Amino acid sequence: MEQRIDKHVLANGMVLLGEPMAGVQSVAFDIMLSAGAAWMPPGACGVANVISDWIFRGAGPRDNRALGDALDGLGLHRSSSVGSSHLYIGAALESSNLAQALGLYSDIILNPQLSDEQFEPARQLVIEELCGLEDEPRHKVMLELRKRFYPDPLGRSTAGELADLQALTVARTRELAKSHLDVSQAIFSVAGKYDFDAVCRQIEGVFGPQQGEPLNALDVGSRGPRYTHIPHEGAQVHIGLMTPTARFIDKDYYDARAAVSVLSGGMSSRLFTEVREKRGLCYAIGAKYHSFKQAAGISCYAGTTPDKAQETLDVILGEFHRLAEGISEQEMERAKVGLKSALIMQSESSSSRVDSIGSDYYMLGRVRTLDEIKENIEARTVDSVLGFLRSNPFRDFTVVTIGPREVRLD
Amino acid sequence: MQFQRQTLSNGLVLIGEVNPGAKSAAIGFFVRAGARDETSQINGVSHFLEHMLFKGTERLSSLEVNEAFDSRGAQFNAFTSEEQTVFHAAVLPEYLIDITELWAELMRPALRDEDFNIEKDVIKEEIAMCQDTPASDLMDRCRSLHFGEHPCGHSVLGTIETIDALTARQMREYFSNRYAPNNMVVACTGSFDWDQLAATLEVTCGRWPAQAVGRPLTDFPGTKQKARADKANLKREHICLIHTGVSAQDPRRFAAAMLSLIVGNDYGSRFYWDLIDKALAEEASMQFGPMDGTGMFYNYFCCSTDNADRVMDIVNGIFRDLADHGVTDEELAKAKNKVLSALVIKNEVPMGRLLDLGFHWMYLGEYRSIEQDVESVKAVTVDQVNSLIRQIDLNSYTQYTLGPAATA
Numbered sequence: 001m002e003q004r005i006d007k008h009v010l011a012n013g014m015v016l017l018g019e020p021m022a023g024v025q026s027v028a029f030d031i032m033l034s035a036g037a038a039w040m041p042p043g044a045c046g047v048a049n050v051i052s053d054w055i056f057r058g059a060g061p062r063d064n065r066a067l068g069d070a071l072d073g074l075g076l077h078r079s080s081s082v083g084s085s086h087l088y089i090g091a092a093l094e095s096s097n098l099a100q101a102l103g104l105y106s107d108i109i110l111n112p113q114l115s116d117e118q119f120e121p122a123r124q125l126v127i128e129e130l131c132g133l134e135d136e137p138r139h140k141v142m143l144e145l146r147k148r149f150y151p152d153p154l155g156r157s158t159a160g161e162l163a164d165l166q167a168l169t170v171a172r173t174r175e176l177a178k179s180h181l182d183v184s185q186a187i188f189s190v191a192g193k194y195d196f197d198a199v200c201r202q203i204e205g206v207f208g209p210q211q212g213e214p215l216n217a218l219d220v221g222s223r224g225p226r227y228t229h230i231p232h233e234g235a236q237v238h239i240g241l242m243t244p245t246a247r248f249i250d251k252d253y254y255d256a257r258a259a260v261s262v263l264s265g266g267m268s269s270r271l272f273t274e275v276r277e278k279r280g281l282c283y284a285i286g287a288k289y290h291s292f293k294q295a296a297g298i299s300c301y302a303g304t305t306p307d308k309a310q311e312t313l314d315v316i317l318g319e320f321h322r323l324a325e326g327i328s329e330q331e332m333e334r335a336k337v338g339l340k341s342a343l344i345m346q347s348e349s350s351s352s353r354v355d356s357i358g359s360d361y362y363m364l365g366r367v368r369t370l371d372e373i374k375e376n377i378e379a380r381t382v383d384s385v386l387g388f389l390r391s392n393p394f395r396d397f398t399v400v401t402i403g404p405r406e407v408r409l410d
Numbered sequence: 411m412q413f414q415r416q417t418l419s420n421g422l423v424l425i426g427e428v429n430p431g432a433k434s435a436a437i438g439f440f441v442r443a444g445a446r447d448e449t450s451q452i453n454g455v456s457h458f459l460e461h462m463l464f465k466g467t468e469r470l471s472s473l474e475v476n477e478a479f480d481s482r483g484a485q486f487n488a489f490t491s492e493e494q495t496v497f498h499a500a501v502l503p504e505y506l507i508d509i510t511e512l513w514a515e516l517m518r519p520a521l522r523d524e525d526f527n528i529e530k531d532v533i534k535e536e537i538a539m540c541q542d543t544p545a546s547d548l549m550d551r552c553r554s555l556h557f558g559e560h561p562c563g564h565s566v567l568g569t570i571e572t573i574d575a576l577t578a579r580q581m582r583e584y585f586s587n588r589y590a591p592n593n594m595v596v597a598c599t600g601s602f603d604w605d606q607l608a609a610t611l612e613v614t615c616g617r618w619p620a621q622a623v624g625r626p627l628t629d630f631p632g633t634k635q636k637a638r639a640d641k642a643n644l645k646r647e648h649i650c651l652i653h654t655g656v657s658a659q660d661p662r663r664f665a666a667a668m669l670s671l672i673v674g675n676d677y678g679s680r681f682y683w684d685l686i687d688k689a690l691a692e693e694a695s696m697q698f699g700p701m702d703g704t705g706m707f708y709n710y711f712c713c714s715t716d717n718a719d720r721v722m723d724i725v726n727g728i729f730r731d732l733a734d735h736g737v738t739d740e741e742l743a744k745a746k747n748k749v750l751s752a753l754v755i756k757n758e759v760p761m762g763r764l765l766d767l768g769f770h771w772m773y774l775g776e777y778r779s780i781e782q783d784v785e786s787v788k789a790v791t792v793d794q795v796n797s798l799i800r801q802i803d804l805n806s807y808t809q810y811t812l813g814p815a816a817t818a
Contacts, residue, residue: 023431026754064687069740072678075747077755094754124689132692132712134645135544192758233643235541267464267486268476277472280531283539305538334480341483341502345434348759 005357005367006196010208012184016200017357017367019191021350027098027192028350030079030090031109032358034215035180038084038153044176046126046160047168048082051177052089054122056080058113059104067104074101079351082158084150084292085362087180092351095193099202106206109181119170127166130159137238137402138284138303141230145240145299148224149398154292155224184212189358192350220294227399229406237309237403242299243320243394248291248363255388258380260289260298261335262327263319268334270319275302281312293363298394306405313407317397324389332382339377343370413777414604420620421592424611425771427599427763435506435600436760437499439513440768443588444493445564446702447625454568455576455584457490458533462581463497463516464488465525472525475516484509485761492553492562493625493702494772500761503601507610510598514614517589526578534574537567544641544648544812545693545710552650552708552810555637560630562704590621597768600760627703629657632808640815647718647813648711651725654802655698655705658773662801663700664786665794670698670707671745672737672795673728678744680728681709690717690724702773707802715813729804736796749787753780 006018040047056071057064071078076093089109093101133140147155186207190199246252264271264287275285287300300320304312346352347370360367401407414426443456465472479486479499486499486509497516501509540546550565557563568576596615598607631654656662674681674696681694691713699706713721756762757780770778 021758024754024758026751026758065683068678068683068687069744072744073747075744075749075751077748077751078677092751092755094751121687121689125686125692128689128692128714131714132646135643135648135712137542138539235538236535238542266476266480268473268480273473273476276532277476278528280528281535283532283536303539303542304535330477330481334477337483338480342485344502345485345500345759345761348433350755350758 003369003371005369008200010204012208012211014183014207015187015361016203017187017189017361018194018196018199019353019357020194020196021192021353024192024350025095026092026350027095027190027194028090028092028354029098029102029188029190030088030354030358031105032086032088032187032362033109033181033183034085034185035087036083036085037156037158038218039180039215040176042153044164044168044172045156046130046165047173047176048087049126049160050123050165050168050173051180052080052082052087053125054114054118054173055108055112055177055181057118057122058115060107060111062107063113064118067108070104076101084154084156084158090354098194099198102199102202109183110206110210112177114174114177116170119173123165123168126160127162130162130165133159137232137234138301141238141240141400141402142299142301144228144230144402145242145398145400148228148400149242149297150292150295151223152221153218154220154295182212183207183210185214187358187361189354191353191357218294223398226397227409230400230402231404232402233404235305236303237306237401237405237407239302239304239309239313239399239401239407240299241316241397241399242297243397245289245296245298246388246392247293247296249293252388252392254376254380255385256296257289257339258332258335258377258385259323259389260287261338262331262385263287263323264300265335265338270323271300271316274319275312275315279311279315281308281315306403309401309403309405310407313399320394324386324393327382327385329382332380332385336377336380340374343373343377411779413779415777416608418591418612418616420616420618422611422615422618423595423771424608425595425597425767425777426602426604426607427767428602428604429600429760432600432760434500434760435503435598435602436764437501437506437510437513437596437598438764438768439497439517440595440597440772441495441589442493442593442625442772443495444491445566446492446561447588448561448564450564451572452576452580452584453564453572454533455581456495457566457568458529458573458576459581459585460488460490460495461529461533462521462526463519465519465522465529467515467518467520470515478512479509482508490566492564492566496765496768498761498764500759506602507606510607510610511614514611517615518618521578521582521585523578526581530573533567534570537570537573540567544644545712548648548650548710548810548812549708551637551639551812552652552808555635555810556632556652556706556808557630558633560628562630562701587621587623590623591615591618592620593623595768595771597764597771599763599767625702629704632706634806634808636809638811638813641812642815644812644814646712647715647811649718649722649809649811651709651807651809653707653709653804653807655707656700656798657703657705658700658769659703660700660705662794662798664790665798666698666700666705666707667749668742668745668790669737669795669798670696671748672741673732674709675745675748680732681725684724684728685711685721691721718813726805732799733804736799737792739792742790742792742795746787746790750784753784
C-alpha cells in the first residue's frame with residue numbers, strides 16, 4: 001500500500017499531521033487539546049464539556065448566532081467530544097471549504113468570547129444531557145464501569161457529575177478554559193483532499209505565536225470497587241465488565257488485539273457463539289479493547305432479561321478464562337483476516353484516518369503506516385497469543401450492573 | 411463510476427455501480443418484505459425471518475455460516491424495517507464473489523425448528539432492549555398511533571405474544587411468498603468485476619421460481635391522535651410527533667428533506683436555536699421518513715418534566731411561524747450545503763453508497779447517479795418548501811409522550 005504521512009512541527013511545539021487520500025472530495029480535521037476530563041482539577045467534573053460547548057457560543061468578531069450561521073454556511077459536520085486525555089474539536093466537510101473552516105476554528109480555540117450570558121445555557125445543556133443518561137442504561141453502565149475500572153483521574157466520567165456542574169462559576173470556568181486551551185501542546189490532524197503547505201501556512205500564521213508549557217504527568221490513584229449494582233426498574237439487566245490488559249504502547253499490544261478478536265471479533269467469535277447463538281441469552285453482546293497511555297482494559301457489555309442475568313455473567317467470565325486453554329488455527333486466521341480487513345476499510349474514511357493518526361502520534365510520537373500495522377497483525381500466531389494470555393491471565397474484573405436484579409460474583 | 415444492470419428471467423434485478431479506485435466492495439440483497447406486509451397474527455415474522463437466514467441452509471449450520479463470513483473478513487449485517495429487509499456486507503474485493511455466493515445460498519434457508527426455538531429467545535431479548543431504549547419504544551408506539559389500521563403502523567419486532575405464538579410453518583409460508591426473485595434486488599458498489607458478479611448470480615439465483623407477490627399501496631395522512639404512557643423507570647419526558655409526509659416516489663421528496671433539516675437538524679435549525687441552544691431540551695430533531703406510497707415526518711424531543719410544557723409551546727410556535735411565513739432563502743441555502751457535504755462524506759466508502767443504490771431501484775425502479783441527486787437538491791426552491799408546508803399542515807400531528815408518573 002502506498003501511503004504518505006505529512007508532518008510539520010511548529011516552533012512552539014504544536015504538531016501538524018496529514019494523510020492525503022486519492023479519489024475523495026471531502027476532508028476531515030481534528031485538533032486534540034490536553035483539556036480532557038483527567039486534566040481538570042478535582043471537584044470540577046464536567047467542566048471540559050461546558051468549555052467545549054461555551055467556546056462555540058461566540059468567537060472572534062462573531063456572536064453565538066453569527067458563528068453558528070457561519071459554520072452552517074460551510075455545510076460542515078461537527079465532531080467535538082470530551083475524552084479522558086483530550087478535548088477533540090473537529091469537523092468533516094467538502095474540501096473546497098477547508099481554509100474557511102480552519103479560520104473559524106482558529107477563532108473558536110484562540111479567541112472564544114466566553115460571555116457571561118452564554119455560560120448558563122452551556123452549563124445547563126451539559127446538565128440536561130447528564131440527566132438524560134438516567135433513561136439510557138446501556139450507555140450509562142459503560143460510563144460507570146470506566147469510572148471504577150480506571151484509577152482516578154483517568155476513569156473520571158466524561159459526562160460530568162451533577163454536584164460539580166452545579167457548583168461551577170463563570171469565573172472559574174473561564175479561567176480553566178484559558179489555561180487548558182493550550183495549542184502549544186496540541187496535535188492537529190487532517191485527512192482527505194487538502195494542500196498541506198497551504199494548511200501549514202494558515203495554522204502557523206494563527207497558532208504559531210501561542211506559547212505554553214508541557215503538562216506534568218498525571219498523578220494516578222487507585223481503582224474503584226469491584227462490583228456495583230445500580231437499581232433500575234427496566235426490562236433488562238445491563239452488565240458491564242472490564243479486565244486489565246496490555247497497553248497500546250506495550251510490546252504485547254498486537255497479541256492482546258488478536259485475543260479480543262478471537263473473543264469477540266465477529267459472529268463466529270467465542271462470546272457471540274456461546275452467549276447468543278447457542279444459549280439465546282442476549283441480543284447485544286460484545287467485547288472491545290481500550291487503552292490510555294497509562295493503562296488499558298478489555299470491556300464487555302451484555303443486555304439480558306433479569307432471569308438470565310446470572311447465567312449470562314457466568315458464561316461470559318467462563319469464556320474469558322477458557323481462552324488461554326487453547327485457540328485453533330482457524331480461529332487465529334479469522335481473527336487476523338478480520339483485523340486486516342477492518343484496517344483497510346477504515347482507511348477509506350477521512351474521519352477514521354484523522355482519529356487514527358492523531359491518536360498514534362499522542363501514544364507513540366509517530367504515525368504507524370498501514371503496512372506496519374498489517375505486518376504486525378500477520379506476525380501473530382496461536383503460540384504468541386496463548387503465550388501472552390498465559391503470562392497475563394484475565395483477572396481483577398470490575399463489574400457494574402444496572403437493572404431490577406443484582407448478580408453474584410464468585 | 412459506471413452503472414450496470416441485468417434482469418434474470420425469473421425477475422431478479424441485478425444492479426451495480428463500479429468504482430475501480432475503491433479499496434473495498436459492498437453487496438446487498440434487498441427484499442420487499444417488512445412489517446407492513448404482515449397480518450397482526452404473524453406480526454414480527456419479517457424480522458424473525460431476517461434472523462433465521464443466518465441460521466444456515468441444508469448444507470451449512472449457523473456456526474459454519476458465521477465462520478464463512480468471518481474467514482473472509484466481511485463486515486456483514488442485516489436490518490428489517492416496515493417495508494424492507496436488507497442483507498449487506500462490505501468486503502475486500504478479492505472476497506466479493508465468495509460472499510455473494512454465500513448470501514445467495516442463505517437466501518434459501520433451512521429454517522430448522524431447533525434454531526427457531528433458540529432464536530425466539532434472542533428476539534425476545536431484542537424486544538426487552540427496545541423497551542429499555544425510550545426513543546425506540548416511543549417511535550414504535552407513536553407510529554402505531556399515527557397509522558392506526560394502516561399496515562405501516564405495525565411494529566417491526568412484534569410483541570412477546572406474537573413471537574411466542576409464531577410457528578415455523580407460518581414463517582416458511584411467508585418466506586416462500588415474499589422472498590421471490592421478482593420481489594428482490596441485488597446491488598453492488600465499489601471495486602468489482604461486473605461480468606463475473608452477474609454470471610455468479612445467474613448461476614446461484616437464476617432457478618428460483620417467481621411468485622405472484624404484491625403490496626397494496628395506500629397513502630394515509632395519519633390519525634393525528636394524542637396519547638401518553640407513564641413508565642416507572644423513566645426520569646425524563648420523551649415526546650414524539652408525527653406529521654403527514656410524502657412518499658419515496660413523490661417529486662416533493664427533495665423539498666421534504668430540506669424542510670426536515672431546516673426545522674430539526676442537529677445544529678443551526680429552528681429546533682436547535684430555540685430549544686437546544688437555550689438548554690431547554692437535550693434532544694430536539696425532525697427527520698423525513700419517505701416510504702412506499704406514503705410518508706411521514708417524525709419529531710423527537712427529550713427534556714425534563716418541568717420543561718415539557720414550555721418545549722411544546724415553543725415547538726407549536728415554530729410550526730405556526732413556518733405555516734404563516736415559510737422558510738427563508740438563507741435557511742434553504744444552509745440546508746443544501748449540509749446535504750451536499752453529507753453526500754460527499756458518505757460516498758467515501760462503497761458501503762455508504764450501497765443503500766442509496768438499492769433503495770432508488772426498490773422505490774423508483776431507476777438508477778440515480780450521485781450527480782443527479784446533487785442537481786435535484788440544488789434545484790429545490792423556497793416556494794416549493796413553503797408549498798409543501800401548506801400541503802402537509804404542520805400544525806396538525808399525531809403525538810405520543812412517555813414519561814415518569816406525575817407526582818402528587
